[in-house]
Amino acid sequence: MAESAPSHAELQAEVRRLRAALDQCTTLPPQDAQRRLAIFDGAIDFAMVVLDPAGVITDWNTGAERLLGWTAAEIRGAPAECFFTPEDNRSGRAALEMRLALQDGRAEDERWHLRRDGTRFWASGEMHPLHDDAGSHTGFVKILRDRTPQHLAGEALRDSQRHVGEVQQQLAESERYWRGLFEQLDEGFILGTILRDDQGHGRDWRYDQVNRAWCKHFGLSAEQTIGQTARTLFPELEALWVEDFTRVVDTGQSFSYVRQFQFNGRWYEGHAHKAGPDSFLVLFLDVTEREQAAQATRDEERYRRALAELGEGFSQLNDIEAVTELACRVLGTSLDAHLVGYGLVDAETETITVERDRTIPGARSLMGTLNFRDYGSYSEAFKRGETVVIEDVQQDPRTRDNLAALHRLETRALVNLPLFEQGNLVALLYVASSQPRRWAPAELQFIREVANRTRSATARLTAERALRDSELNLRLVADTLPCLIAFVDRDLIYRFANIEAPKWFKDAPQSILGRSMAEVFAPELFAARRPAIQAALDGTPARLDLPWAWPDGRRRIADIHYRPRRDARGAVDGFYVFAQDVTIQRDAQALIQAQNLSLSQEVQARTAERDRLWALSEDLLLTADFTGQLLRVSPSWSRGLGYSEAELLSRPYTELIHPDDLPGVLMALDELRRSGLPARVENRVQAADGSWRWLSWTLSLDTDQDRLTGAGRDITREKDAAETKALLEEQLRQSQKMEAVGQLTGGLAHDFNNLLAGIVGSLDLLTVRIGQGRLNNLERYTTAAQGAAIRAAALTHRLLAFSRRQTLDPKPTDVNRLVAGMEDLIRRTVGPAIQIEVVASSELWSTLVDPPQLENALLNLCINARDAMPEGGRIFIETANRALDARMGRVRDLDPGEYIALSVTDNGCGMPPEVIAKAFDPFFTTKPIGVGTGLGLSMIYGFVRQSGGQARIHSQVDQGTSVTLFLPRHREVATGVDLAASQPTLPRQGHGETVLVVDDEPTVRMLVVEVLEELGYAALEAADASSGLRLLESDVRIDLLISDVGLPGGMNGRQMADAARQRRPGLKVLFITGYAENAVVGNGHLEPGMHVMTKPFAMDALAVRIRDLIVGI
Template sequence: MFSSDGPGEILRVTPEFCRLHGLPVRDLLPLAELADLFVGGDPPFLPETPARAAETAPEQEYCIRRADTGELRWIARQGRLRRDAQGHPRQLFGVVRDVTDQKRAANALTLSEERYRALFDAIDDGFCIIEFFDGPHGPASDYVHVEANAGYERHTGIRNIVGQTLRELVPDEADGWIELYGGVLRTGSPIRFEREFLKVGRRIEVSAARLEPASRRQVSVLFRDVTARHRAETALRASGALVRENAERVQLALEAGAIIGTWFWDLPTDRFTVDEAFARTFGLDPSLGRVGLSLEQVIATVHPDDVEGLRAAIADGIGRGGAYAHQYRVRRLDGRYYWIEANGRVEHAPDGTPTSFPGVLLDVEERRAMEAERDRAAAALRALNETLEQRILERTADLMRAEEQLRQSQKMEAVGQLTGGLAHDFNNLLTGIVGSLELLGMRVAQGRLRDLDRYVGAAQTAARRAAALTHRLLAFSRRQTLDPRPTDIDRLVRGMEDLIRRTVGPAADIHVAATSGLWAVLVDPNQLENALLNLCINARDAMPEGGRLSIETRNCFLDEADAREHDLPPGEYVALQVADTGTGMSPDVLAKAFDPFFTTKPLGEGTGLGLSMIYGFVRQSGGQARIHSVPGAGTTVCLYLPRHPGEAEAAEIVPAIVEGPRTRYGERVLVVDDEPTIRMLVCEVLNDLGYAATEAADGASGLRILQAAGRIDLLVTDVGLPGGMNGRQMVDAARIVRPDLKVLFITGYAETMVIGDRQLEPGMHVMTKPFAMDALAGRIRDIIAGR
């Protein structure tokens, strides 16, 4: 440590201060004695003027020659200045330390860096270090050039590469370079390759390695421009290939005796020297050949169509140098033109001037004839293929027409089977309806009103049977309107058990096995009841002498293999199984069991729509139906329905309707149907019940009423309407201006695309024709009331 009072020439020092400078230990040291040790520059301890003095002096380094050993040492000094009340320097004090080792290390580092930089820039190859970073394209999807030598610019032509990112430099090539260098970064394995650098139009040879530690995400790249070498190698390979090809041709020609002469063309004098074989072949004077021919004399024998090509080939051969080969036609002694091939090689002087052009002539007439024949055969084959494709297309069209005719024939056969079974049933039903109505009219005209309910009941019974048969047909076509609800199948089976027992009769021993915790399914419960009843009736008919009928439910999960076997998506299903111990089915009958109109019952006793209706209903509900049967051992039918994630609806208790509910609030209902009779009946019932009913015959008329102002509490509409707008389309358009419009679709044959394949939106309901008028009134009251 040291201090100095005022402008004095004496420093107060510590013993360590003296030892650092190689001086005898003392408390006071004359500044002049210290100044004698300095090597270059003024001593940093001279008093400072008030104008120049700073509160804290910056650190200064100075070199001394020690007084005791004469060794050069570097000393670092830092001090602080104290001032008096007038601001004049009063005292300077501070510390010194020996920094010789640090100074030497810094100098060595600077020298090393200078040598490294000189060596770095002296490398002829291009070199750079790239550092990966995460970008918009993903992790490690870009890199920046953090260092590059002068060779980078020499080998790429790109200046100031440091700081540029890959995607800024070559956005179109970035993914390819990222794949190469990113693999080095991930694996740590160095690579070496050649690649076209498209941006600069050069081919480079690259070596890349990862810099450790890997956390730095840096890769070193050493490369050089090998474009010239690559072009030379490519040219050499091409020339070598041509030389080998020509050598092979000459060898083949020698073996086949196809060489017809040799020639030597002296380029400076433009004279051809040919052998006697060449001259005789072309009708030339042999002596003239020895003296020499001009190029024009030779070309005079060439076919006119080949002259221009020959001149161009000769000029190209001379300009390019190396091997030469060209085919053209020449005239011989018989006056006809023959194909020959000239093979040669242009020789050059040391200064690159072409000097001579020696070569041989090959007879390629036969080979050209074979090639022409081959081309004709290929053309004929192509023509044959084209006509073959045309014939295949025509045959395919014939097959498609035949297939269409077959389908039409099958349809007609199905219609024939339908008329054989259904026509009888429909005629019976129509007879019951028409006869009952005629008797009803006669009795009213006669005033005999006592037994009218008997005729009304008979007509209603026949109508309900006709409606049930129509629903079978719709289920077979998979176009009936379903009203799917979350359903508990066990509850449904228990509710039908008494009906099944009465229908099947006492001859069958009925066994019902329920499953605890059975999942819910989304299905139309009425259609499922009909399907179950049909299966039980089929089982009864298969056991004429009695037997055991089992109804079983279970949860099941279909994995990938099971799902493929059942033609269903993998997942959770509920199975409803009906099994009997009856006669069973033969394989031929089993294969047709689900076919529409197929029945083993006598004519008039069955329509063949039972199982096909069940199959259509289950498939439309997203499930599958399967039959297993063994002749003499019984039949098992299993219905697979997809699990519904929600809870099943509670069982409904439907009270008997004695009188339709009457309105008390003047609700207005719009009825849209193209059938006048239906509009009349529905509006009459609604008016009797106190509703304000409005009619429309088509979708456009109904939409105009809905778009106009006024109260409409419910829209009752058919789905199939005339005029280009069906019921669903009308509702979708009306809900733009009336988003909360309540809708009841009434339909006897709904288009699948309108309702079956689309989910009904909130506030939409469906009711299937035919229906009882009191049931319609009750449904309307529930919808308006929000129940």
């Protein structure tokens, strides 16, 4: 039987599918060209023709090649009219279709078309406009399908088709009726077809129809949905849905459900029915709010029961560990969590100690002491009292950097709830889930409730334990004090007595307990105490002195106190009794009273003696107020300073004080008045003859707080002696400094003589060989001379770094990349006996630093580490980010902020504290004479401080040493570091540019000019600053200035360059200098457009720098 012809509706559906495929092609990114081509050429039953806005063919697919006969390559650039019939071309059919497509969004037709061989075919087609993402019209696509057999059979089928048309119209009206009905439903509607695997089992379904309500529920349009499979739209679809709908189709039995759809987390109540051999329909409602309310009610009841169980359990427990264990078990069971724990927090060290936790079988426990930072960057949130809620550790930025630790615990979601006491973080409750989880508000509230009750229970047990300890301590204290301590209740019954009771009562303490005071004391003794007892019961403390007959027969005088005690409601429930034997004190008081008369006489005598001391003392004694007025002065003022007492008392004492010392004196007086503590101050005071005398004062506050008293000792001679001593010490330091300079100079002379011997000797031999005509192997002499010169340059660089006057060329630097580039050089340098291990921090910050200087520092530290391990060992090079607060900044002598830390650690011999204290001092070394210069660490320290950072040493003898360089974080993108880049000989680069060379050394000037000429540049020369400036102020073209820093002619190179830039603002400048003059170059940093090279330098390096400056690199 012949294949039935597709209906018009089927053709339209296929056209829509092809249009959608074409749209998908246009939206694919450029890198998906292969996929675009596969989609475009895959529709082999349809001809797809792409036109530009003018109707010129730009492309067509394989189906078009098969149907029309032309290949895509042959047809590109031809007009669309080539496959229209002559009669259609005469009527302008192609242009009409393009206009209609632009006007209506599509143009349909069924008509005859032409093939390449001239034959005709009847085709059904549609034309659609094409637009880019901005909405601009970019062309058309025409889709054709050969329907010639159907057209030829059309006459015979016309009547049938009319009948079919009528039926289709009726069906369409019926479909419109039912579709309108379904579109108006609040229920979502699905008409779907089960898709089966090779065994006939349902594996998916296709959406054939959906209504507006369905689209609203799932955020997809009908066009996006119809024809798609469920697993295409919802990749994580649960298999249960497919199984249930397949069972409806297979059995014909309807199915009802209330279930949560994981795609959007919503709950739906639905009914599924069979609709055809493999089709089904579903009507459903969103019942999320209803289900959530019901679930909330169930959760509330479950949590209420759990809290009741928790409260009952807490009331029966008297052990803190048992309380936390019960809390973890209840939480884990109620929330179905795989890990629950409660621990005490040490906020200072950012650690938590977990003594008990609850895990499901097979899960790891967290018991022990843990560091917050190992599990995420949210410890600051704890300190702010925030509950940390994470639904998926793999997605949350707070935990993405700590996934390894969390994966070991099989944790995907977690809640951490901090607990505070008096404003301090004291404990933490954590709950973890092995799957991603949306923590409901009721769950979080339940966790908070359990946490608070657990904290209250542990606080109660802690308080009870403290109370027991307090009672024991109270008993211990009470039994230790040498007095009677007892407690009497409102019924005047003794309830407590300390160990002193036998001294005061005939019976032992146990005998008076439970007995009343009226029973213990004789009636007359009780009556004497009765008023004080009543006062205490009324809430007023009472005190009385009474005679007391002790059991040993002695009669004593007792100082008795009755102190009321109040219960929780504030009512007096008894009073404490404190009785102390004061017989000796009372006897002493009587004796004191008897001695008062003689004491008064003695005071008068001592006052006279004090007046004699006031008059005869050589110290300057005074009484003054805080307004600046002297109230009383000793005669020594007149003797020592030459003023009369009247002169001193009539003028403010601040006029006598040296102006430079007055602020310090006033500050000392303010502190004396504020604190009341004695003050010491030294200052100069002017004598009557105009001379200045140094006085050392001891000042104290007088009892009425409005005056001060003081004594001043003349220390002028001591000050003169100290000044003389300081001058001698400074002379000694200068002498030692000159000795150190001499030591350094001698060493430098030795090193440079060796280097010059190699240079001069090589050049002499080179001259001899050239004179003899022996030109073979000359390069070994030039190589030897160059090597010695390079070593001499390195020595001067080290000296400049040691003096901290080397000009830095800071750049944003990736220290991880720098370390990686140095690693091979370090391994070769330290040798095979030393193992190198690099621990580089991920996402290390950038720093602004001179890369070559940092390389030198790193290599120097590794060499020091190697020397500390003569038998071999391990060197650890580590990088890390460090954020220092004010406290940690003070510890490391750094401003608070963000730094990168570069550490070099060895397991060598280590250093004692006295060596660490001197490690950064210049010339200090523990190596034998001739082995170490003592400048290495000093150079590193100077470079790091000059870069805005700090260097720190941590070392233990026989354990090893760690040196850490702290460098400030820089926000710009770091640059790469090429450690081994060699400078090749450059070809000629010049194009007529002119370079001015200013240097007072003819040899240097000659070499630079020759390099410039080799590069193809024009060169101008000047021997001093004045002649160079004349050229710069002329109209001569100058593209680059190369100048020494130190020049004759009245100004240095920097001043000449600054003057030249007044006339030539954009002038590029390269300073070449034998030393770095920071005062000229700018304290180690250059202005934009200025660069520096330190002599000596290789000519090829100079050539590269000149080329880069000329071309603007």
